[in-house]
Amino acid sequence: MRTRKVLVALVLAVPVAGPSQAQGRYGIGHAATPGQVKSWDIDVAPDGRNLPAGRATVAQGKQIYAAQCAACHGVQGQGGLGDKLVGGRGTLATPAPVKTVGSYWPYATTLFDYVRRAMPLNAPQSLSDAEVYAVSGYVLHLNGLLDEGAVVDARTLTELKMPNRNGFVSDPRPDVHSAACTRECPTAGATP
Amino acid sequence: MLSPGEPIGAKLYGDPSPFEAKVVRNVQAKLPQYISASSRTPLQDLDGIITPNGLFYERHHGGIPAIDSATHRLMLHGLVKMPLLFSVEELRRFPSVTKIHFLECSGNPSYKRPFGKTASDVMGLVSCAEWTGVALKTLLEEAALLPGAKWVVAEGADASGMTRSVPLDKCLDDALIVYSQNGERLRPEQGYPVRLLLPGFEGNMSVKWLRRLKVVEAPVHSREETAKYTDLLPDGTARQFTFMMEAKSIITAPSGGQRIAGPGFVEIRGFAWSGRGKVARVEVSVDGGRNWAAAALQEPVLSRALTRFTLPWQWDGKPTVIASRAVDETGYMQPGFGELLAVRGDNSFYHNNAVQPWRVAADGEVSNANA
Numbered sequence: 001m002r003t004r005k006v007l008v009a010l011v012l013a014v015p016v017a018g019p020s021q022a023q024g025r026y027g028i029g030h031a032a033t034p035g036q037v038k039s040w041d042i043d044v045a046p047d048g049r050n051l052p053a054g055r056a057t058v059a060q061g062k063q064i065y066a067a068q069c070a071a072c073h074g075v076q077g078q079g080g081l082g083d084k085l086v087g088g089r090g091t092l093a094t095p096a097p098v099k100t101v102g103s104y105w106p107y108a109t110t111l112f113d114y115v116r117r118a119m120p121l122n123a124p125q126s127l128s129d130a131e132v133y134a135v136s137g138y139v140l141h142l143n144g145l146l147d148e149g150a151v152v153d154a155r156t157l158t159e160l161k162m163p164n165r166n167g168f169v170s171d172p173r174p175d176v177h178s179a180a181c182t183r184e185c186p187t188a189g190a191t192p
Numbered sequence: 193m194l195s196p197g198e199p200i201g202a203k204l205y206g207d208p209s210p211f212e213a214k215v216v217r218n219v220q221a222k223l224p225q226y227i228s229a230s231s232r233t234p235l236q237d238l239d240g241i242i243t244p245n246g247l248f249y250e251r252h253h254g255g256i257p258a259i260d261s262a263t264h265r266l267m268l269h270g271l272v273k274m275p276l277l278f279s280v281e282e283l284r285r286f287p288s289v290t291k292i293h294f295l296e297c298s299g300n301p302s303y304k305r306p307f308g309k310t311a312s313d314v315m316g317l318v319s320c321a322e323w324t325g326v327a328l329k330t331l332l333e334e335a336a337l338l339p340g341a342k343w344v345v346a347e348g349a350d351a352s353g354m355t356r357s358v359p360l361d362k363c364l365d366d367a368l369i370v371y372s373q374n375g376e377r378l379r380p381e382q383g384y385p386v387r388l389l390l391p392g393f394e395g396n397m398s399v400k401w402l403r404r405l406k407v408v409e410a411p412v413h414s415r416e417e418t419a420k421y422t423d424l425l426p427d428g429t430a431r432q433f434t435f436m437m438e439a440k441s442i443i444t445a446p447s448g449g450q451r452i453a454g455p456g457f458v459e460i461r462g463f464a465w466s467g468r469g470k471v472a473r474v475e476v477s478v479d480g481g482r483n484w485a486a487a488a489l490q491e492p493v494l495s496r497a498l499t500r501f502t503l504p505w506q507w508d509g510k511p512t513v514i515a516s517r518a519v520d521e522t523g524y525m526q527p528g529f530g531e532l533l534a535v536r537g538d539n540s541f542y543h544n545n546a547v548q549p550w551r552v553a554a555d556g557e558v559s560n561a562n563a
Contacts, residue, residue: 023274024334028282032267032275040267040404043345043355045412081224093428097539104430105419114415117353118254121227124351168422168432173543176535178517178525187481 044113048158051112052129055153058146061138064131068120069139077101077142082121086142089163102143106165108157111136133157217247218312227255228352230297232316235463236444241292241490241498243319245374250381251297251317253416254351257401261377261385264349266369270407272335280371280385286326286334289368291391292497294320294465296437298394298421298542303533307562311447314548314560315440318465320498323389325370328363332407341407345414346388349403356397357411358390362435366391366496369402391496392467393435394542396421426537437467439526440545441474441501441518452556455509460487463498466520470494473519474501480513481528481549487516507552513561515549529562 032040044050066075073079077086077100088098097103101111116132118124127135137152145160146152179185208215217231230251233243243249250256261280269275300317301307308314328344337360344363348354358367368389371378378384383400390397396416411417411433423431441464446452460478464471470493475484490500501516517526529546549561 024276024336026286026330026334028285029268029276029278029334030282032269032277036277037267037269037275041269041406042353043347043406043412043414045408045410047410092424092430093426095539097424097428099419099424101419105415107413107418110413110415110418113355113412114419117355118351118415121225121254121351124254124353167429168418169425169429171431171434171436173434173436173438174524176527176532178527178531180525182475182484185482185484 042113042117044109046107046109046158048109048154051109051154051157053154054130054133055151056130056134056137058134058137058141058148058150058152060131061134061136061141061152064127064135065138068127069135072121077139085139092164092167100143101139102145102163104164104167106162106168108136108140108145108160108162111139112157215247217250218310218316228253230317232312233319234312235316235318235442236311236447236450238444239461241320241463241492241500242374243321245321245376245379245382248319248321248373248379248382249295249297249317251395252350252352252381253354256381257350258380259349259385259401264385264403266386266402267404268331268335268407269404270345271338271341271409272332272407273338274335276331276335278331283326283369283386284371286330288324289327290322290324291366291368292320292322292492292494293389293391294318294496294498295389295395295398296465298396298434298437301544301548303538303540303544305563307560308448309560309563310449311442311444314448315442317395318498320465321373322375323368323370324372324375325368325386325389328367328369328388328405329365331369331405332363335407337407340409343408343411345404345406345408345412346397346399346402347404347406348383348399349401354396354399354416355412355414356399356416357408357414358388358397359435360407362390362393390435392437394421394437397435421542423536423540423542425540431540434543437465438543438545439466439468439471439518439520439524440464441471441516441526442548443476443514443516443550446514446552446558447550448558448560450558452507452552452558454556455507458505458507460503460505460514460516462487462501462516464489464501464516464518465496465498466518466524467496468524469496469521471499471518472521472523474499474516475519476501476503476514476516478505478512478514481515481547484517509554511554512552513549514552515547515561517547
């Protein structure tokens with residue numbers, strides 16, 4: 001919530017020429033009101049500060065999942081038309097890794113953010129915040145990360161430590177240094 | 193006897209010749225759905241560095257939205273003194289910038305079989321255009337950054353609400369808020385009425401149908417920068433925030449699916465590009481990678497743009513493998529596929545920039561030497 005407080009404070013503190021005239025170098029554009037910012041600002045970072053109020057249960061999520069998600073992602077999250085959501089723990093370092101919410105996603109907040117903005121594929125942003133909490137909780141439950149009786153809210157998702165939380169590294173590229181041979185080379189340069 | 197052709201005005205927006213009807217975007221058959229999918233540029237049919245707008249590759253995650261530019265707004269907020277809303281007409285009033293840059297999906301091409309038959313199948317998720325818009329830096333200065341600003345979260349107005357975090361340094365460098373492509377307004381499939389363009393970075397970050405920019409301290413870790421667009425390594429860790437599209441090239445003629453008419457003169461043609469800047473040189477091998485010769489680069493050679501190369505070749509009619517490799521102005525050389533796999537394994541999925549070899553058979557038939 002800190003970001004919003006900062007914005008409100010600044011808008012109040014900075015005098016503007018008209019009700020909505022921008023005051024930058026070019027003076028092009030209109031000031032976005034705190035109300036407009038609040039209604040557009042839906043992204044949720046791992047710190048959870050932009051998560052909405054509300055809560056729901058894993059049990060409620062089971063019903064919503066069956067109605068809204070199972071057709072594409074499978075009754076048990078095993079995948080189908082949509083991505084596999086469940087399983088894959090311990091496979092990332094094998095020749096056949098299975099990347100799911102449980103095995104790969106580093107933050108539970110991302111699950112809420114993505115379901116709310118983009119799911120279900122045929123009707124994004126049709127679920128209420130409570131429904132998104134519920135179904136996020138159920139997918140986490142299917143992955144063994146929340147109990148069947150769990151209640152899901154902003155705190156639950158922010159505090160949950162995902163199994164692959166520390167599985168990501170920064171980009172070291174350029175990482176492949178070509179032999180750069182130009183005459184009478186071993187032919188591995190052109191074929192696998 | 194001749195007769196008059198079609199009158200002026202028969203087609204107020206022209207089409208290619210009907211005799212070129214096969215030169216179209218390449219869409220994979222029998223995908224489970226086409227809402228989150230891609231189409232590829234027919235690289236082997238293009239002779240210049242500018243991809244025609246109707247042939248520019250597509251990658252959508254929630255279909256192509258129909259957005260009216262009159263009602264569309266771009267919000268810029270977060271760690272700025274003055275959160276702003278812009279209409280498209282307002283964005284067009286700012287000082288404009290026009291640049292030629294390639295755009296490439298980081299999943300171009302695959303690390304695994306099937307590798308595809310044609311240049312388009314293999315590497316058709318790259319295109320290049322002349323883009324016009326306003327520098328993102330101009331907008332950020334207009335809103336005035338606050339201390340702590342380090343990243344900008346870009347969000348699309350499409351059904352996927354595409355979201356990516358972009359380092360502020362890139363936003364203040366060469367990032368553009370684009371409204372026109374090759375001189376005309378963006379096509380709906382390229383983000384009409386306004387998109388982000390991050391030259392040299394993986395295409396997914398150049399968010400289309402851009403509706404919101406939020407200046408923040410830290411990346412948002414959206415689904416597209418955690419679950420997707422991260423590069424899994426053999427040890428089970430994954431690289432995150434892998435933005436740069438490294439130097440790459442491909443021979444488009446002769447290439448997979450084509451046939452060399454017969455022994456004798458063949459001009460080898462292709463494209464090279466690098467997300468780190470200009471292409472410094474392209475080397476071509478016509479003997480399976482044993483020897484490499486410098487190709488001629490065609491002007492213009494532009495930073496972060498497709499560059500055309502050619503090499504005259506006398507084909508002796510014997511089977512062989514031909515390939516190209518690019519070196520960019522940083523000195524980086526495009527690696528062989530084996531060299532790349534030795535470092536990253538074959539589960540990285542993204543950012544494969546390895547040399548693409550084509551096999552030439554005795555009858556002149558050209559096929560993918562990786563397949």
